[in-house]
Each structure stands twice: as C-alpha cells, then as structure tokens.
Amino acid sequence: MLKTCSGIVSILCLSALGAFAQRWDLPARASASVSKETGGKLKISAEARQRYERRTGQSFGREPDIHTLLVRNRLTVTYAPSGWLKLQGSVQDSRAPGFGKSAPGSYRDAADLFESYFELFPNRKTGFGLTAGRMALSYGETRLLATANWGNVPRGFDGIRAYWRAASGQVELLWLAPVKIRVGEFNRPVLGERVWGTYNSFPHLMREKLVEFYFLRHEQNRPAGFAGGSAAAGTDRRRIDTFGGRLTGRLPEGLRYSLEGALQAGKDGAATHRAAAWFSALSRRWMLSGKPLDVAAEYKFATGTKDPRNTAKVGAFDVLFPSTHDKFGHMDLFGWRNIHAARSQATFALKAPLTLNLMYDSWWLASERDALYSAAGRAIARSPAGTAGRHVGQELDFFGTYRYRRFTFGAGYGHMFKGAFVKSTTPGVPPTFVYLFHTYSL
Numbered sequence: 001m002l003k004t005c006s007g008i009v010s011i012l013c014l015s016a017l018g019a020f021a022q023r024w025d026l027p028a029r030a031s032a033s034v035s036k037e038t039g040g041k042l043k044i045s046a047e048a049r050q051r052y053e054r055r056t057g058q059s060f061g062r063e064p065d066i067h068t069l070l071v072r073n074r075l076t077v078t079y080a081p082s083g084w085l086k087l088q089g090s091v092q093d094s095r096a097p098g099f100g101k102s103a104p105g106s107y108r109d110a111a112d113l114f115e116s117y118f119e120l121f122p123n124r125k126t127g128f129g130l131t132a133g134r135m136a137l138s139y140g141e142t143r144l145l146a147t148a149n150w151g152n153v154p155r156g157f158d159g160i161r162a163y164w165r166a167a168s169g170q171v172e173l174l175w176l177a178p179v180k181i182r183v184g185e186f187n188r189p190v191l192g193e194r195v196w197g198t199y200n201s202f203p204h205l206m207r208e209k210l211v212e213f214y215f216l217r218h219e220q221n222r223p224a225g226f227a228g229g230s231a232a233a234g235t236d237r238r239r240i241d242t243f244g245g246r247l248t249g250r251l252p253e254g255l256r257y258s259l260e261g262a263l264q265a266g267k268d269g270a271a272t273h274r275a276a277a278w279f280s281a282l283s284r285r286w287m288l289s290g291k292p293l294d295v296a297a298e299y300k301f302a303t304g305t306k307d308p309r310n311t312a313k314v315g316a317f318d319v320l321f322p323s324t325h326d327k328f329g330h331m332d333l334f335g336w337r338n339i340h341a342a343r344s345q346a347t348f349a350l351k352a353p354l355t356l357n358l359m360y361d362s363w364w365l366a367s368e369r370d371a372l373y374s375a376a377g378r379a380i381a382r383s384p385a386g387t388a389g390r391h392v393g394q395e396l397d398f399f400g401t402y403r404y405r406r407f408t409f410g411a412g413y414g415h416m417f418k419g420a421f422v423k424s425t426t427p428g429v430p431p432t433f434v435y436l437f438h439t440y441s442l
Contacts, residue, residue: 027046027442028406028442030044031043031044031045031046031442040080041079041080041081042077042078042079043077043078043079044075044076044077044078044442045075045076045078045441045442046073046074046075046076046440046441046442047072047073047074047076047439047440047441047442048072048073048074048439048440049070049071049072049073049437049438049439049440050069050070050071050072050437050438051069051070051152051435051436051437052068052069052070052435052436052437053066053067053068053069053070053433053434053435054066054067054432054433054434054435055067055331055431055432055433056429056431056432057416057429057430057431057432058431059380059426060380060381060418060422060426060427060428060429060430060431061426061427061428061429062426062427066099067098068096068097068098068099068103068107069096069097069098070094070095070096070107070152071094071095071096071097072092072093072094072095072152072153073092073093074090074091074092074093074114075090075091076088076089076090076115077089077090080122083121083123084120084121085118085119085120085122086118086119086122087117087118088115088116088117088118088119089113089115089116089117090113090114090115090116091111091112091113091114092109092111092112092113092114092153093109093110093111093112094107094108094109094110094152094153095108095110096108096152105153105181105182105183106151106152106153106181107152107153108152108153108183109153109181109183109187110183110184112186112187113134113186113187114134114136114154114156115133115134115135115136115156116133116134117131117132117133117134117135118131118132118133119131124165125165126165126166126167127164127165128162128163128164129162129163129164129165130160130161130162130163131160131161132159132160132161133158134156134157134158134179135156135157135159135161136149136154136156136157137156137157137176138323139199139214140199140212140214140246140260141246141258141260141279142322142323142324142327143260143279143322143324143327143336144214144216144242144244144262144319144320144321144322145176145195145199145216145320145321145322146321146322146323147323148322148323148324148325149323149325150323150325150332151325153181155178155179155181155321156178156179156187157176157177157178157179157189157321158176158177158179158189159174159175159176159177159189159194160174160175161173161174161176162174167204168202168204168205169200169201169202169203169204169205169211170200170201170202171198171200172198172199172200172201173197173198174195174196174197174198174199175194175195175196176194176195176196177189177190177191177193177194177195178190178193178321192220192221193218193219193220193221194218194219195216195217195218195219195320195321196216196217196219197214197215197216197217197242198214198215198216199212199214199216200212200213200214206249207249208249208250209247209248209249210246210247210248210249211245211246211247212245212246212247213244213245213246214242214243214244214245215241215242215243216241216242216244216320217239217240217241217242217266218238218239218240218241218242218318218320219237219238219239220237220238221237221238237267237269238266238267238268238269239266239267240264240265240266240267240268240273240318241264241265241266242262242263242264242318242320243262243263243264243265244260244261244262244263244277245260245261246258246259246260247259247260253284254284254285255282255283255284256282256283256284257280257281257282257283258279258280258281258283259279259280259281260278260279260280261276261277261278261279262276262277262278262317263275263276264276264277264317264318268314268318270311270312271311271312271313271314272312272313272314273314273315273318274313274314274315275302275303275314275315275316275317275318276302276303276317277300277301277302277303277317277336278299278300278301278302279298279299279300279301280298280299280300281296281297281298281299282296282297282298283295283296283297288348291348291349291350291351292348292349293346293347293348293349294345294346294347294348295344295345295346295347296344296345296347297342297343297344298341298342298343298344299340299341299342299343300327300328300336300339300340300341300343301339301340301341301366302316302317302336302337302338302339302366303315303316303317303338303366303367304316304317304337304338304339304365304366304367304369304370304371305338305367305369305370306367306369306370307369308369308370308371308382308384309384315367315370316337316338316370316371316373317336317337317338318337318377319335319336319337319373319375319376319377322335322336322375324336324375326359328341328343328361328363328375329343329359329361329395329397329414329416330359330395330397330399330412330414330433331395331397331414331416331431331433332375333374333375333395333416333431334363334372334373334374334375334380334392335373335374335375335376335377337373337377338365338366338367338370338371338372338373339363339364339365339366339372339373339392340363340364340365340366341361341362341363341364342361342362342363343359343360343361343362344359344360345357345358345359345360346358353402353403353404354400354401354402354403355400355401355402356398356399356400357397357398357399357400358397358398359395359396359397359398359399360394360395360396360397361394361395361397362391362393362394362395363391363392363393363394363419364390364391364392365390365392365421367386368383368386368387368388368389368390369382369383369384369385369386370382372392372421372422372425380426381421381422381425381426382425383421383424383425387424388420388421388424388425389419389420389421389424390420390421391419391420391421392419392421392422393416393417393418393419393421393422393430394416394417394419395414395415395416395417396414396415396417397412397413397414397415397433398412398413398414399411399412399413399414400412406440406441406442407438407439407440408438408439408441409437409438410435410436410437410438411435411436411437412433412434412435413432413433413434414431414432414433414434415430415431415432415433416430416431416432417430418430
C-alpha cells in the first residue's frame, strides 16, 4: 500500500510540475524559436512520460508482484539542410524509481541513443528514398515488426531501408538488426540476429482498399531462445522465411475489415520449421447522442508444434520483433504463437478529449502439447501430455485517456480469469494490472 501511494503521489507531483511549464508554454516557445531562427531546418521535439504500474500474479504466481514508477524522457533533434537530406537523432532516458538494482533492461536504461539516422529524399512523393542508421519502426498493424512504444525501454533497430514510391504505393527493401539493451553500457545491435526482405504497401491498388505483402527472412546464428530443442540437435542457426499479406477496406453499412495471413518455412536449428498465422477483424462506428462509439471484434490464430517430443519438426509460429500492446489483451501477457485468440473492444469518445475503452479477450492453445507463449515468444507453461486442457483464460480491461493541450492523462485496470490450462500447469494466481500515467509531448 505504501508503494502504491508513493507512486501515485510521485506521478501527481510530476504532472503538476509539467502543468506549470505548460501554463507558460516554455518548451513549445523555445522549440518554435529554434525552428524560426533556422528557417524550419532545425526542429526540436521532446516527450516526458511517467507511469505508475501495479502488477500482481506475475507468471501466475511464479514471480514477485511489481509496484513501480516508470519514468521515460526523450529528446529528438531533426535537421533538414536541404530537400534531399534529413538527419535525426534521439536520446532516451528510462528509469524505474523504487524497483531497485534488480530492475530488468525492459524497465531501465540510463541515457542512451534511441535514434540516429539519415534519410535521402524524405519529401519526395514519388521516386527513390533511403533511410539508414538507428531507427524506430512500425510496419502494418505492428504484429510482426515494430518498435513497442508502450514499454518503458522500447526496442530500436539498426539497419537500412531502401524504397521506391509511386502514386499507387511503395516498394521497400530492408535489412534490420534489433538493438540490444545493455544496462550500464552503450546499446549495440545484435548483428548475429537480423531480419531482411521486402515490405510493400499499396493504399490505392484496389480502390479504397489497402493491400500489403511482404517477404521477411529471420536469421540467427547464435545459440539463444530456440524452441523445439534445436540447439540440442547440434546447431545454433535459425533461418525462417515469412511470406504474408494484409488487406483492409470498407464494407456496406459502415463496416470496416482487416485481414492478414502469414506462412513460414525454413530451419529452426536442425529442425524443419513450418508454421502459419491468421488475423481478421471487423469494426463499425455508431453515433450515440452525437458521440462516436467504435466497436470491433477480432480473431487471431498462430500454429504451435503438434508434438514437441519430435525435435525434427517445429510448428510454433516465429513472432519476429512485434509491438503487441493491446493485441492479446491490455496486460500484454501472450503473443502470436500457438494460440487462438478472440477479442472485442468498445471505444467511446465521451467528449472530444476523453476516451473510454472496454476490452474483452479469451484464449485457447492451438496445440495442447505445445507451450503457452509470452509476447516475446518465450514459453510460460506446458503440458507435454496435452492433458491440461486448451482454454487459457479470459481477460477484462477498462482504460481511458484524457487529452489537455500537450498532455495526455490515462489510467486502466485489467484482470485475467484463469482457464483450465493455467489452473493445471501454473500456481494459478490470476494476474491483475492497475496503472496511472501522463505524457507531455512537444
């Protein structure tokens, strides 16, 4: 209780201090002055975010509860000396006051380089463009490849992207390596693990429909994190190809849809890898007393390994490097691997700056013998004999945000109701999540 009160008091004090600065608009005035004096060539932006989190039932009771204040500050400088060149750099400082020295790299990372890249021809509507360096990314609906901004220490990528823009869309080639967070050291990429391939987007190819298709190869030549016993089979190499596409558009009666499918083939160590995943969603907006109410329903599926005892075959979908916040529940407990997931959400804009959300999720294992996996693709629990049942559980979340000038305030609550699988394979403590946050953006 003392930690909870301390966290709430801290975030309220920081909000009051930020509100004082906002009252005089000092940061915005300084940024506008710099831009004006340089003819718009030099721009400065910033973000300050504080979030208090209380998580209980970690790993269903296997890990200690978390009560901590998360503080993240980011300063970004963009310089465009000409129309054909843009330079951008960001410094980010992430802290977890009160967590202690045992805080993992996902919670804390003292001031380090978040972005540092150059872009050629950034303003061209058509023709060639290129970006190289350290960057934040977001592809599609972020289920496969993206920077997870909700986390206190979001992952960046070092690499190069070359693209050709046309009136109908964009064709892109990419080579990316994830940046590894090294607490107390300079963050460096893991060049032994990389993703390369092509990601192409055509928003006008089929009238008002957005069409995307991609080929991504995930390579790893270091012994880490393989499922299916591949390391034990005598090799530490992974080579998995992902072929997929995404389609979004409108239907009659104000409905919108989104579809995505992906197939995987390759080698997971010495094992043969064959996997697949699917996503589908349907949404509609209604007006209630002049206020918009958005309702959406989703179904997601990803294969698992049918018989984990057979180390020659792996069928668990490779999650790559996603941003999964809100994709499998607001608590982000699970990922796109060995799962059937049903989700519904209602979003009500009560007033222009105030938005309320109600979310419901339910999950089942795709393969009862394979594991239940986290958002990062790590095994949480397993029933080797497949006798624990397939239903993982259900989650109910309520959260909202309020925008005031450059501030965003938010709070939320989530609770998971355990299913037969969780009851049989874990200590069975149901997770809960309570948080309060504010963000100041310049």
